[in-house]
Amino acid sequence: MLLRGKSHKFGDDISTDHIAPGRLFHLRSNLPELAKHVLEDADPEFAKKVQPNDFVVGGKNFGLGSSREHAPTIIKLSGVSAVLAKSFARIFFRNAINVGLPVLICDTDKINAGDELEIDLSMGTIKNLTTGTKLTFSPLPDAMIRILNDGGLVAHIEKHGDFKLN
Amino acid sequence: MGKTLVEKIIAEHAGKEVSAGEIVIANVTVALVQDGTGPLAIKQLQKLNLEKVAHPERTVLFLDHSAPASRKELANDHMALRAFAAKTGAQLSDVGNGICHTVINEDYVNPGDLLIGADSHTCTGGALCAFSTGMGSTDVAIGMALGKTWLRVPETYKVNVTGKFPVGVYPKDLILHLIGMIGADGATYKSLEFGGPAIDNMAMEGRFTLANMAVEAGAKAGLIASDKITKAYLKKMGRVNKWREIKPDFDAEYERIIDIDVSTLKPIISYPHTVDNMRDIDQSVKDHIKVNQAFLGTCTNSRLSDWAIFSTIIKGKKLAPGVRLIAVPGSKKIEAELLKYGYLQAVMAFGGLILPPGCGPCVGVHGGILGDGENVIATQNRNFQGRMGNPAGNIYLASPATVAASAIAGYIADPREYTRVLRPLGTVPDPSKLPKKEVAKKAVRKRAPKTIRRRVVKKAAKARAFRPAKKVKAAKKRASRKR
Numbered sequence: 001m002l003l004r005g006k007s008h009k010f011g012d013d014i015s016t017d018h019i020a021p022g023r024l025f026h027l028r029s030n031l032p033e034l035a036k037h038v039l040e041d042a043d044p045e046f047a048k049k050v051q052p053n054d055f056v057v058g059g060k061n062f063g064l065g066s067s068r069e070h071a072p073t074i075i076k077l078s079g080v081s082a083v084l085a086k087s088f089a090r091i092f093f094r095n096a097i098n099v100g101l102p103v104l105i106c107d108t109d110k111i112n113a114g115d116e117l118e119i120d121l122s123m124g125t126i127k128n129l130t131t132g133t134k135l136t137f138s139p140l141p142d143a144m145i146r147i148l149n150d151g152g153l154v155a156h157i158e159k160h161g162d163f164k165l166n
Numbered sequence: 167m168g169k170t171l172v173e174k175i176i177a178e179h180a181g182k183e184v185s186a187g188e189i190v191i192a193n194v195t196v197a198l199v200q201d202g203t204g205p206l207a208i209k210q211l212q213k214l215n216l217e218k219v220a221h222p223e224r225t226v227l228f229l230d231h232s233a234p235a236s237r238k239e240l241a242n243d244h245m246a247l248r249a250f251a252a253k254t255g256a257q258l259s260d261v262g263n264g265i266c267h268t269v270i271n272e273d274y275v276n277p278g279d280l281l282i283g284a285d286s287h288t289c290t291g292g293a294l295c296a297f298s299t300g301m302g303s304t305d306v307a308i309g310m311a312l313g314k315t316w317l318r319v320p321e322t323y324k325v326n327v328t329g330k331f332p333v334g335v336y337p338k339d340l341i342l343h344l345i346g347m348i349g350a351d352g353a354t355y356k357s358l359e360f361g362g363p364a365i366d367n368m369a370m371e372g373r374f375t376l377a378n379m380a381v382e383a384g385a386k387a388g389l390i391a392s393d394k395i396t397k398a399y400l401k402k403m404g405r406v407n408k409w410r411e412i413k414p415d416f417d418a419e420y421e422r423i424i425d426i427d428v429s430t431l432k433p434i435i436s437y438p439h440t441v442d443n444m445r446d447i448d449q450s451v452k453d454h455i456k457v458n459q460a461f462l463g464t465c466t467n468s469r470l471s472d473w474a475i476f477s478t479i480i481k482g483k484k485l486a487p488g489v490r491l492i493a494v495p496g497s498k499k500i501e502a503e504l505l506k507y508g509y510l511q512a513v514m515a516f517g518g519l520i521l522p523p524g525c526g527p528c529v530g531v532h533g534g535i536l537g538d539g540e541n542v543i544a545t546q547n548r549n550f551q552g553r554m555g556n557p558a559g560n561i562y563l564a565s566p567a568t569v570a571a572s573a574i575a576g577y578i579a580d581p582r583e584y585t586r587v588l589r590p591l592g593t594v595p596d597p598s599k600l601p602k603k604e605v606a607k608k609a610v611r612k613r614a615p616k617t618i619r620r621r622v623v624k625k626a627a628k629a630r631a632f633r634p635a636k637k638v639k640a641a642k643k644r645a646s647r648k649r
């Protein structure tokens with residue numbers, strides 16, 4: 001699958017409190033409304049700037065903190081087609097796959113804010129159309145590829161009635 | 167090859183031998199959701215037409231983060247969880263019963279269990295030697311409904327803790343020190359296994375504090391072997407029959423071994439806005455950080471011994487002007503104990519405000535939100551920007567002792583200043599262990615009248631005066647024997 005869009009750059013240690021702040025707890029059952037505040041505490045303008053198919057590009061330990069699945073869910077709802085980072089926090093990574101949001105581990109120092117990227121999910125390559133550089137990302141474990149390909153965990157269970165990971 | 171604690175426990179639930187790196191499907195013993203993650207979990211099950219739970223007696227829904235509800239949206243979420251419990255027979259821990267991680271370990275988790283929870287600090291259960299990990303709503307929803315989940319067996323870092331805790335230094339300081347040392351992502355995807363003489367001698371409450379914060383180093387779980395101390399805790403909780411010993415094999419394979427000698431530690435403070443932004447108290451005292459709010463509570467430090475230490479330090483003191491103190495017991499059970507032993511009263515007399523058992527100000531949902539530029543010194547586990555409801559506030563993390571000292575001083579202060587009232591860790595008197603008579607006697611004992619005291623002093627002086635004479639005699643005897 002080929003994804004194409006613009007990069008939105010963030011720093012290291014973007015927490016789930018940056019993405020879906022605790023003070024908006026009451027909006028958790030109203031995800032479209034919560035999505036209007038996505039990443040608000042890291043970049044208050046982000047929700048207004050982001051276009052469909054864009055990418056969120058972070059540094060190390062992206063998504064650390066709480067287990068709130070609302071964090072990857074609202075990133076996806078905002079139209080973002082993948083999150084790229086040097087490393088991810090464990091629960092965020094797993095949640096992202098479960099909600100069908102691709103998360104790619106790569107050297108994000110080579111990507112600047114606003115760069116146009118083209119990502120080939122099956123080949124594991126990222127083309128930076130702005131700078132002309134090419135990057136690769138580490139492949140996901142098979143179990144996660146299966147869940148992602150089915151469209152997330154709910155769709156996976158709906159399809160198979162159980163876990164079918166190998 | 168020997169097995170680590172996680173390998174042993176996951177193997178039992180996967181029904182086969184497992185090693186680090188493997189992906190397995192494992193049976194779930196206990197599952198929990200809370201009021202922030204539960205509503206989404208229920209919605210996912212509704213989507214799947216799978217509104218049931220595999221083990222209703224071991225599936226618990228907690229209303230603790232916004233308890234009592236602070237807004238109508240959250241009150242409606244609470245209603246949805248209550249309705250789900252009624253429909254499926256799952257257990258409901260309603261408003262005021264306490265924090266999910268405190269209550270689940272008091273009432274449900276046993277050594278060798280596999281616990282999944284839709285809350286990142288579910289790892290607290292590792293203190294009871296359960297494989298206990300946080301996941302998202304959908305993962306836990308499926309785990310609740312099918313009674314199983316998928317897992318990657320993590321590699322293990324052994325944390326080998328030696329030495330004796332100096333006065334004023336606590337397990338909270340140890341875990342803040344460890345996270346500062348390896349970083350907030352230092353153990354991502356790994357399991358931490360705490361061991362060594364300092365852990366063998368550590369009371370259960372300190373072990374909960376350690377396991378609770380494993381996730382702050384990125385870890386999937388933080389485990390401690392099940393031993394006599396685990397047994398004593400389960401006995402206190404009325405289920406000693408669920409105890410069994412679980413130890414790692416002597417030749418277990420660890421990816422990394424981290425040695426810490428606690429006797430070299432000082433009280434530690436975690437500065438805003440990451441947990442690994444660590445300083446020792448000497449530095450913080452130099453920085454002279456003004457405190458606007460002090461907070462004793464959360465799943466990290468809101469148990470009986472935390473309150474005991476806090477109360478010991480504040481005894482006879484007054485809260486610094488301009489500081490507000492918020493204190494929240496971890497559970498209804500703890501609250502009852504605090505009332506019985508007078509700790510709740512002590513904090514109130516000091517000038518503190520007590521909130522009902524629950525998460526309180528920790529996550530910024532209601533109560534205790536900071537003003538712009540304000541500083542809080544808190545016993546919680548996380549100091550991310552915006553965590554307590556205001557991205558312009560600053561959260562400093564510390565032990566209950568440091569929070570107490572700072573509440574008295576009005577700026578971040580060194581609990582070792584109170585060494586006269588503090589004792590080394592583990593010797594804080596547990597009031598439940600004192601014989602009743604002694605408690606009563608202590609309460610009414612008054613100082614003897616002055617004249618008697620003077621007589622006692624004179625007697626003691628005489629005894630002291632005699633001693634050298636005796637020594638001289640003995641020396642002479644010895645000398646004569648030699649001759």
Ligand code: SF4
Nearest residue numbers: 265464465525528529
């Ligand atoms: S006390 Fe704080 S960290 Fe613990 S469960 Fe509640 S919100 Fe989470």
